[in-house]
Amino acid sequence: MTHAGRAVGSRRLVVAGVAVLLLALGLVALMVVRPSPASSSGAVSPSGRSAPADGSVDAGFTRDMSVHHQQAVEMSFVVRDRTDDEDVRRLTYDIINTQANQRGMMLGWLELWGLPKSSAVPPMRWMGHTVRPHDGALMPGMATDTQLDALRAARGEEAEVLYLRLMTAHHTAGAEMAGAAAGSATTDAVVHLAAGMVRGQHSEIALMADMLRERGAQP
Incomplete structure (x- = not known):
């Protein structure tokens, strides 16, 4: 990888990471400063409305x-x-921090709504999809157990390329899911977070395509 290529990748990653971080902080502030009245069941929504139902887009997206x-x-x-x-290490750090924080936020919403964090409803049913898990991959874009074993066994550039390819597929499917939630969810905070995920993950997909080309590989 050239020095210029590393610098461009670093700058683009910093911009994407800052944008997603600011979005997450804004959503946390929204939940803190806007009191949410209790619904008739005692559950609340981060938007201040009655909590979404267990079978809603909001709940399904948040769980999945x-x-x-x-x-x-x-x-x-x-x-x-x-x-x-x-x-690559900077990218992994950004994904670890951003997605772990977003995951914690979403699990917190389920707690506020009085809903279980897991459900017997198959994944992505809220999108109208019928998903059949394969080799440990529960949803589209998720790596299979075989792919995860290969990733754990790889080192150096081999691990980098495999990771970038797997994460590109992961982000592509994740952005599609987030786009569906941004267009159909009824809770303001869910809509805003999902829309931010679409922007952030598309930015990282473009970054990872550049990183793969620098390594002579295709997405």
């Missing part, structure tokens, strides 16, 4: 994206310890 984010965090921890490349 929490699971989706958890795998992204796990993959990032794996690769962080298997490469010395500064740009």
